[in-house]
Amino acid sequence: MCGIVGYVGYREACPILLKGLKRLEYRGYDSAGVAVINKDGNLNVYKCKGKVSSLEEFLDGKDYSGNIGIAHTRWATHGEPSDRNAHPHYSQSGQIALIHNGIIENFRVLKDALIQNGYQFKSSTDSEVLVNLIEYIRKENDCCLSEAVRLALKQAVGAYAIAVIEKGNPDQIIAARQSSPMVIGIGEGEYFLSSDAASIIDYTNDFAYLNDGEIAIINKNKPLEIKTLENETSNLDIRHLELSISQLEKGGYPHFMLKEIHEQPNTIIDCIRGRINPDTAEVKLSGVELNKDKFLQAGRIIFVACGTSWHASLIGEHLIENLCRIPVEVEYASEFRYRNPIIRSNDVVIAVSQSGETADTLAAVELARKAGAFVYGICNAVGSSIARATDSGTYIHVGPEIGVASTKAFTGQVTVMAMIALAIAKEKGTISTERRQAIAKSLLELPQTIKKVLETDKMVADLSKIFTYAHNFIYLGRGYNYPTALEGALKLKEISYIHAEGYPAAEMKHGPIALIDAEMPTVVIAVPDHTYEKTVSNMEEIKARGGKIIAVIAQGDSHARKSADYTIEIPTTDECLMPVIVSIPLQLMAYYIAVYKGRNVDQPRNLAKSVTVE
Numbered sequence: 001m002c003g004i005v006g007y008v009g010y011r012e013a014c015p016i017l018l019k020g021l022k023r024l025e026y027r028g029y030d031s032a033g034v035a036v037i038n039k040d041g042n043l044n045v046y047k048c049k050g051k052v053s054s055l056e057e058f059l060d061g062k063d064y065s066g067n068i069g070i071a072h073t074r075w076a077t078h079g080e081p082s083d084r085n086a087h088p089h090y091s092q093s094g095q096i097a098l099i100h101n102g103i104i105e106n107f108r109v110l111k112d113a114l115i116q117n118g119y120q121f122k123s124s125t126d127s128e129v130l131v132n133l134i135e136y137i138r139k140e141n142d143c144c145l146s147e148a149v150r151l152a153l154k155q156a157v158g159a160y161a162i163a164v165i166e167k168g169n170p171d172q173i174i175a176a177r178q179s180s181p182m183v184i185g186i187g188e189g190e191y192f193l194s195s196d197a198a199s200i201i202d203y204t205n206d207f208a209y210l211n212d213g214e215i216a217i218i219n220k221n222k223p224l225e226i227k228t229l230e231n232e233t234s235n236l237d238i239r240h241l242e243l244s245i246s247q248l249e250k251g252g253y254p255h256f257m258l259k260e261i262h263e264q265p266n267t268i269i270d271c272i273r274g275r276i277n278p279d280t281a282e283v284k285l286s287g288v289e290l291n292k293d294k295f296l297q298a299g300r301i302i303f304v305a306c307g308t309s310w311h312a313s314l315i316g317e318h319l320i321e322n323l324c325r326i327p328v329e330v331e332y333a334s335e336f337r338y339r340n341p342i343i344r345s346n347d348v349v350i351a352v353s354q355s356g357e358t359a360d361t362l363a364a365v366e367l368a369r370k371a372g373a374f375v376y377g378i379c380n381a382v383g384s385s386i387a388r389a390t391d392s393g394t395y396i397h398v399g400p401e402i403g404v405a406s407t408k409a410f411t412g413q414v415t416v417m418a419m420i421a422l423a424i425a426k427e428k429g430t431i432s433t434e435r436r437q438a439i440a441k442s443l444l445e446l447p448q449t450i451k452k453v454l455e456t457d458k459m460v461a462d463l464s465k466i467f468t469y470a471h472n473f474i475y476l477g478r479g480y481n482y483p484t485a486l487e488g489a490l491k492l493k494e495i496s497y498i499h500a501e502g503y504p505a506a507e508m509k510h511g512p513i514a515l516i517d518a519e520m521p522t523v524v525i526a527v528p529d530h531t532y533e534k535t536v537s538n539m540e541e542i543k544a545r546g547g548k549i550i551a552v553i554a555q556g557d558s559h560a561r562k563s564a565d566y567t568i569e570i571p572t573t574d575e576c577l578m579p580v581i582v583s584i585p586l587q588l589m590a591y592y593i594a595v596y597k598g599r600n601v602d603q604p605r606n607l608a609k610s611v612t613v614e
């Protein structure tokens, strides 16, 4: 979703801004722009529809010099993707420029009031209303820029991360946030601003995180000042982040998605590092240990999440109900937040989010906390809004995920959920020590098992060629692998734009079987578990109706092989960890089909990596 970058200091701002925007491209966007103040004090704004590379071409031959600037990639919410709707927006007098992520919900009311005061608008955006409101307040109150921003934001309803600069004020950026990410990188006599620390990691490892309702007054060569919308001074929340540049580059792969799929043996090592004792096979998670009582007394666990994180949560439900015997519910965060849910003080709400910035999940966290529940986070992005808004949590530690289609985050989430379930099961004594240790050992072996499953890459690529021209797919699985089927279908549709649906295999007979014909391939997950035979029978039913079956089966399983047209044979692990293994060939298949169709795999149309608006 929209991305923000800013710089004030002694270096040329524009190259830093453009590089930062490129690092944010993965978030998804449709236009880009920069605003810089040059040495003569001129505020120059350049913006256009299209990619950051189009912006670079547009800048060619223009004056984009200056040591202060703000830049933006826009993902349209109000007004079509176009040059005029692209950010930065500048005020009517041309004195103030602003970039904005989020949505100002009451922009119509504010706009009408400004029109009555003689303002005219060039764009259809809510953001242009905000910059003019800031200018209007600044003039009316004869106040400084930060005060005008504060007073304007007090009138604004909605979500935002903004950065503002002003002609005649070439050493200062004002930034603010409400439900949309914003970090400030701290250098020597210089500051960097971004919606994602990863985009400015080349320059600093020290980051100040803005909290909701805070405004940052960022002056070159002066200490950073943070205050609240109520004009009170806030404490700085500074964190030191260790991220390497190589983690943010493709490392020889054609796409981030393929790199991230192949990283999984290592990301799972990082995910379990220090958390399972290899000698005793005991799991140690500080988040669970420190909050043992909350989990032991939990009447219920409620997962809240969106998209792939929601699928991982469905697997978490199986893990926790099976191993810990605690009732679990899994909720779409977007539904949970608006349906007046019953939340009890002995509920544990687990928010699952790769980015830690998903607006609906963040809102669900806030709702659960207000209702008195203990809220636990499973996030990837360290220091993200959800990680900070939860009472405690476990990071998945799989490194930055850049491809819009989530892959390594999904396997990391399931791995963390398995560790959480084992840690709780130990405290509750709900499974035997032998069973617990057997699962923990399988977790320790997971990186090796993933390495083996990745050997199917070439075979899956060849198989994918055969199905590139299918218009519809069905994915079937049961038990732990019903959510894996949903996830496989989501991967395919989001990057190849092929319609795909996931079902529990037994549901076939209740409707979807009517769709089966030679044109409708079905991907069936038929790995050894307690419903295996039933799933093989479902395959026969599909075959009997002329359907083509691609079956994901255990290596050497000649029984299931007979019922399939094509097979992907994979190594096995403990039943409860099979989703981690099964999901990998499904990720590869979605990837190759999308590549053969010529799709933009890492930045599929209409999608954003981190959905920071509702």
Ligand code: M6R
Pocket: 306, 307, 308, 309, 352, 353, 354, 355, 356, 357, 358, 361, 404, 405, 406, 407, 490, 491, 494, 607, 609, 610, 611
């Ligand atoms: O960052 P989050 O895990 O909160 O994101 C949730 C979804 O937006 C995300 O999983 C989305 O469904 C992905 N594009 C799936 O590949």
